[in-house]
Structure formats: structure tokens, C-alpha cells
Amino acid sequence: MSDQLTRLAYRTLQQGKALFGITHKEVTNRLMAVLAPDGSPRTVPVPAELISRLQESMDDLHARDWQEAEQGLYPASLLFDAPWLDWAGRYPLIWLDLPQIWNRRRARRVRDLPDGVDASLYPDYYLQNFHHQTDGYLSDHSAALYDLQVELLFNGSADPMRRRVIGPLLNGLRSFGERPAGRIRVLDVATGTGRTLRQLRGALPEAQLMGLDLSTAYLRQANRWLAQVPGELPQLVQGNAEHMPFADASVQGITCVFLLHELPGAARQGVIEECFRLLEPGGVLVLADSIQLADSPQFSAVMENFRRVFHEPYYREYISDDILGRLQAAGFDAIEATTHFMTRVWSARKPASPLQPAST
Numbered sequence: 001m002s003d004q005l006t007r008l009a010y011r012t013l014q015q016g017k018a019l020f021g022i023t024h025k026e027v028t029n030r031l032m033a034v035l036a037p038d039g040s041p042r043t044v045p046v047p048a049e050l051i052s053r054l055q056e057s058m059d060d061l062h063a064r065d066w067q068e069a070e071q072g073l074y075p076a077s078l079l080f081d082a083p084w085l086d087w088a089g090r091y092p093l094i095w096l097d098l099p100q101i102w103n104r105r106r107a108r109r110v111r112d113l114p115d116g117v118d119a120s121l122y123p124d125y126y127l128q129n130f131h132h133q134t135d136g137y138l139s140d141h142s143a144a145l146y147d148l149q150v151e152l153l154f155n156g157s158a159d160p161m162r163r164r165v166i167g168p169l170l171n172g173l174r175s176f177g178e179r180p181a182g183r184i185r186v187l188d189v190a191t192g193t194g195r196t197l198r199q200l201r202g203a204l205p206e207a208q209l210m211g212l213d214l215s216t217a218y219l220r221q222a223n224r225w226l227a228q229v230p231g232e233l234p235q236l237v238q239g240n241a242e243h244m245p246f247a248d249a250s251v252q253g254i255t256c257v258f259l260l261h262e263l264p265g266a267a268r269q270g271v272i273e274e275c276f277r278l279l280e281p282g283g284v285l286v287l288a289d290s291i292q293l294a295d296s297p298q299f300s301a302v303m304e305n306f307r308r309v310f311h312e313p314y315y316r317e318y319i320s321d322d323i324l325g326r327l328q329a330a331g332f333d334a335i336e337a338t339t340h341f342m343t344r345v346w347s348a349r350k351p352a353s354p355l356q357p358a359s360t
């Protein structure tokens with residue numbers, strides 16, 4: 001009975017978040033059309049039938065999220081985990097930020113970054129206002145708003161999508177089954193504000209968790225959130241995912257969520273190859289990113305609108321990219337892919353070397 005009540009609470013929470021997200025977007029779009037019409041993006045129409053398919057797909061995601069918590073992959077408490085009070089305090093800041101976003105969009109300013117940023121520290125493709133975000137990824141202000149902005153974008157389903165990496169990760173780590181849990185190292189690449197690490201800590205309470213990102217501001221925010229979670233604080237490292245400061249074969253699992261679509265093709269390949277280098281033979285890489293045209297052609301209008309509304313310079317190329325081919329080219333095998341609402345998840349294994357089986 002209490003299980004049914006918890007499930008009902010979860011469904012109600014998700015429906016509430018979806019309603020809030022949809023209303024927020026509707027109101028901000030209308031306001032923009034009135035207050036900043038020349039910056040308003042021309043979107044393609046999304047027919048009612050497509051909206052109901054999106055709703056079904058989101059419901060499937062939540063059903064799966066519930067099911068995997070019930071199966072014990074992660075604690076059910078994660079399904080309700082969010083800094084509600086903190087977000088309530090930050091929500092007005094999202095509104096106050098809107099005029100700046102509209103101005104930048106209208107003027108097509110996509111490299112409007114804080115004064116004093118040392119451009120030599122970052123790859124050129126990174127120095128942009130992704131999503132038209134104020135300061136790009138390069139300020140505490142941006143880091144403070146990011147989680148809530150993503151939640152609003154995905155109608156409250158961002159964490160359920162991030163949690164889809166947990167099943168394939170745990171599955172892949174089974175090849176190290178005899179190793180004590182505390183000697184398993186898992187790295188979250190492009191960890192941002194650490195939301196994925198927060199989910200991973202729930203599923204892997206004893207593992208050594210690490211997160212890497214280019215943004216020190218986002219890592220500061222991650223540190224604040226993660227310090228509230230019981231267990232060892234994940235190690236957070238600033239660096240470029242194309243050249244990570246870790247030794248060869250030093251981790252058993254890697255996750256990477258919502259990074260690939262923000263990289264040009266060559267960097268995308270570079271990151272996948274770098275993950276291959278870091279993994280111990282038998283280790284597992286789990287990537288999660290936007291759906292693509294090949295797996296979700298029915299949602300092509302949604303992908304097109306995402307590109308039109310947000311500044312996502314590499315997205316058009318990403319949605320046609322052959323990620324499976326890239327993983328194979330890097331040397332991975334046992335590649336599997338699944339789709340959950342707006343997210344495609346790939347898992348891939350670094351082949352175990354014949355002289356050093358993964359289970360020893």
C-alpha cells in the first residue's frame with residue numbers, strides 16, 4: 001500500500017513538474033513575441049498528435065524510472081531529490097535574466113562572455129553562449145541557474161533521463177564483481193553541476209566517484225550540491241575532456257551526460273577516444289545525449305525547434321552523427337543503445353585484454 005502511495009506521489013510530482021515546465025515555456029515565449037518580437041525564433045509547428053506522442057514517451061520514461069528504483073538499482077528517495085527551496089529562490093533570477101537573453105539573441109551575439117576570461121585556457125568551440133546562456137558556462141551566475149533551466153527545458157524530466165545511465169553502468173561494472181566496491185572508480189565526464197554524480201552516489205554508495213568539467217564555476221556549484229550528500233565527496237577536477245589528467249586504464253566506469261551535442265565532430269571523437277584510454281580493459285563507458293534523427297524520426301520537429309530556439313552550434317550535425325561508428329572506431333565493443341524520451345543512451349565496453357581478464 002505504501003509502495004502504491006509512493007508511486008502515486010512520484011507520478012503526481014512528475015505531472016506537476018511537467019505542467020510547470022510547459023506553462024513556463026508558454027508564458028516566456030508569448031512574452032518574448034510581444035516584448036522582443038525581432039528576436040523571436042521561427043519555430044516549426046508541432047502538431048497535437050506529436051504532443052501526445054511526446055507525453056507518452058515521457059510517461060514511459062517515468063514508468064521505467066520507477067521500475068528501476070523498485071528493482072533496487074538506486075534508492076527511491078532519488079526520485080524525489082531536488083533542492084526545492086533553493087530552486088524557488090532562484091526562479092525569479094531566471095525571469096530577470098530573460099531580457100539579456102533576448103537582447104543577445106536579437107543581436108546574434110553568441111560569444112558574449114564575462115570580461116577577463118582567459119580564452120587561451122579553453123578550446124575555441126567552448127567560448128560561446130550555449131543555449132544563449134548569460135556568460136556561457138563561465139560564471140557563478142550561469143552555474144546558479146543551470147539546473148533549474150534544464151529542469152524547465154525538459155519539463156522536470158532531466159534527472160529521470162540522467163538516471164538512465166545507471167542500469168548500463170552497473171551492468172558493465174559486473175565484470176569487476178570480485179573487486180571491493182571501494183576500489184571501483186567511476187568518472188563523470190563534463191559533470192557540470194554534478195547532478196549525474198548525485199544520482200551515481202545513490203547507486204554506488206562506496207565507489208570512488210570523480211567528476212571533470214572545463215568550468216570552474218560549475219564545479220564550485222557541484223561541490224556545494226555534492227557536499228550535502230552522505231558518503232565520500234566525489235573528487236572534482238577541472239580539465240578538457242579531450243585530454244583528461246588521469247592515467248591510462250585508471251577507471252572502471254565512465255559516464256558522460258549531455259556533452260556530445262555541444263562538441264564539434266572531431267572533439268566528439270577525441271572525447272570518446274580519451275575515455276577509451278582511461279578505462280581499464282573490461283571497463284564500461286555510458287554516454288547519454290539527445291535523441292537523433294535515426295532513432296527518433298518522429299520527433300524531428302522537436303529537434304529542429306531545439307536548434308532554432310537555443311544556441312546549439314553543433315546540434316544539427318550531432319543529430320545525424322554515427323555515434324556507434326565513433327565508438328567502434330575508438331576500439332569499443334559490446335555496444336548497445338536505448339532511447340528514453342529525449343535521451344539516447346549508449347553503453348560500450350573496452351575489450352578485456354586476453355592476458356588480464358577483467359574479473360581478476
Ligand SMILES: C[S@@+](CC[C@H](N)C(=O)[O-])C[C@H]1O[C@@H](n2cnc3c(N)ncnc32)[C@H](O)[C@@H]1O
Nearest residue numbers: 137190191192213214215218239240241257258
Ligand atoms: C549541457 S552541460 C551538461 C552538464 C551535466 N553533464 C548535466 O547533465 O547537466 C555541458 C557541460 O559540458 C562541459 N563541457 C563542454 N565542453 C567540455 C570539454 N571539452 N571538456 C570538459 N567539459 C566540457 C560544460 O562546461 C558543461 O558543464
